[in-house]
Amino acid sequence: MNTRWKPNVTVAAIIERDGRYLLVEEHTPDGLRLNNPAGHLDPGEGLVQGCAREALEETAHHFTPTALVGIYLSASHTRGEDGITYLRFAFCGELGAEVPGQTLDAGIVRTVWLTPDEVRASTDRHRSALVLQCIEDHLAGQRHPLTLLHTQLTAA
Template identity: 70%
Template structure:
């Protein structure tokens, strides 16, 4: 049987306060890069749940998604010849207080608050080509209801009654 192509599903948070966006600086095989708080969707979780979890792990802040900013696809070629396509669900919402003493996820060096202009000026350091597109869509007012994403109970291991 031929290999079936499957994109990597990721979730990302677009978090803005006072004209600045919360981003993470992380270690990658290409050096230090900037990205939205983001990561892979885990088995058994919805995109909303995954975004809240990834934001907590990467920033030590609780995050409550309130709207979908967009769904994005991008293809990237890694330093070692990897060819990966990502399907990203980006959310905006409410950032909670930082959890004191909580360590950042492995590979995350620090969090930063950057303006859209600072993000545009640092494109060569973006881990994902989607970082700026998500910010631009957020600034353009793109917001879609969370109900747009239907998660069947079977995702969480529940049987349908």
């Protein structure tokens, strides 16, 4: 049997305001963890639109991506077995208004604003190493224009 390997495509919002980063605290199989507002790209959705949607669902705030911070490949494999691979597109941008009455996505407990040092000090609570890596890249000034990305969606 010949099967094709396919990574899980995710989008993440790297949101900074006044020297603090917006993270979500969420239930995971490993307990409560901190993560950037992030999630899976939906079928028929562009990367920028997916990031804006995920940020709204997880933070109850509008978010407008303005630049790509980075593209990250994260894989968990055990010897002799296929694991899960994530291809993450992380965006920074402008945080908009909170949407009154908007409930947070299932599993999201709350949002928290942390300084970079607080994020670094809490790595044992991160959902993955990408939480800190994306913030460090943002702090280093990594910004790529959205024109780098192209979406072509066609009807089947």
